[in-house]
Amino acid sequence: MRIALLTEGTQAGAQRGEGGWCGRLVDGLPEHEFRLYRLLPADRPAPPTGVRGLHGVHELPMWGRRPAGRGPAPLRRRSYLKAYEDLVRALVLPGERDGFGPALYRLAALGRDDDALPAFLASGHAHRALERIWRTPGADTAAGQPQVCDVLVAADLLEQCLRPLSAPWYGTGPAGLGGADLCHVVGGGPAALPALVARELHGVPFVVTEHGLHLREQYRGYRTAPYRWPVRALLLSFFRQLTEETYRQAAILTPGSAYDRQWQQRCGGDPARTRIVHEGTPATARAAAGAEPAAPTLVWAGALEPGRDPELMLHAFAQVRAELPDARLTVYGEEGAPGYLAHCEAIAERLGIAAAVEFAGRPDSLAAAWEAGSAVVFSALAQRSPRLLADAMLSGRAVVATEVGVAREVLGPTGLLVPPRSPRALAGACLALLRDHERRSRLGLAGRLRAQERFAVEPVVGAFREIYLELVSRYPAFPARPGTPARPFTRPAEYWVAGGEAPPPAAEPVAGPALAEAV
Incomplete structure (x- = not known):
């Protein structure tokens, strides 16, 4: 394929x-x-x-x-202008949204014929059309009073965004997208x-x-x-x-x-055409972290920025430190906002925990960061990617996280979830783990097994092997092109059974049974 x-x-x-x-x-x-x-x-x-x-x-x-190139001829420019105007209307007029796709494909077809699309999009004709439609009463952006400089900037950005429409990739030969099965x-x-x-x-x-x-x-x-x-x-x-x-x-x-x-x-x-396939990582083969440090230590990792909320971690650790005077906190991560590291250091100083908090910067490796702690803590206000959570789980260390984004989905019952912006709840979860070695070990092992099951590379590859076969089997009737080599799925199986007469193609492919979501 x-x-x-x-x-x-x-x-x-x-x-x-x-x-x-x-x-x-x-x-x-x-x-x-x-x-x-x-x-x-x-x-x-x-x-x-x-x-x-x-x-x-x-x-x-x-x-x-x-890229260099000449614009379209005057007669052909009318077709370009009509398609471009339809595209802009779809962008700024609420009642014209349905015209986005047809206008996009019309521009692609025109650009494929004469390679003049980039030059047209940068021309004064396109700029004037954009300005006229952009200032139409009722347009979404008309209240912002777009100025001439806005028109020039927006036209340039749209030209760059639309360059793939004129890519030399749409032939039916072996190197063209038309020669691909999917x-x-x-x-x-x-x-x-x-x-x-x-x-x-x-x-x-x-x-x-x-x-x-x-x-x-x-x-x-x-x-x-x-x-x-x-x-x-x-x-x-x-x-x-x-x-x-x-x-x-x-x-x-x-x-x-x-x-x-x-x-x-x-x-x-x-939803019928959606399959969840977790991002596989070779880190599933990595050995678990070694022995815990002698002092009870919490590890926090992430960019030092407000969205990761290291301030919550510092306030929670102040309460942990009041209950466990020998507890320590190691913060790994680079500054994500100017001056934010100094801000966090000032908070630690004000809370009286500066001597027990280490801002360690970028770690040599994530595995080394997790191994430096007894438990791992995530205090973010939004957790969009499961990557960092899964890597921490693969270390075998117990994990505490705020219940946002993908945290519940990734951790499941193998970690502790707390509400965001709640220092008391986060401190309570951290204390519960630091005071119970057996519970830390049990949750760490369970989390490692869960991450290995969900984020291994082999299930991801197997899922796409099934998806590819399922998908291509439901788009069987690609038309044969003169002079092009035979393609493996040019004919559906029914063609050979029915004596050479293929059934009429369906108007829309039917989505197959959903694959397993946990791979």
């Missing part, structure tokens, strides 16, 4: 996915032919993929200077654009895997983006509608947790 992996190389998660998660997927499924298609910054050298066993790597410069989008966002176009042009189905929801990260990132409010609103509207279109068209969605699944369903994801 020929599988196209689509990622966005500008995102830290995508880089991790290419070299780590995607690499493990390719290594675990050697029977399939994988090709990597990735979007990269235009002004930086391409990093190594870090994935062995690929049958090809295709890259598209996305962010940065526009596409696998890792990370969502703009990386899904080629998969949407391939589905529209060639009928190729696609899977979406998100270990950190792209739309959620955009909402968080644009809070501090260096743009005026109308520009931020327009770009967030684009990402929101792109996400909704992606979830609507995807054959199968594979979020990394039930918490992410709820976000996807809120954005239109179909």
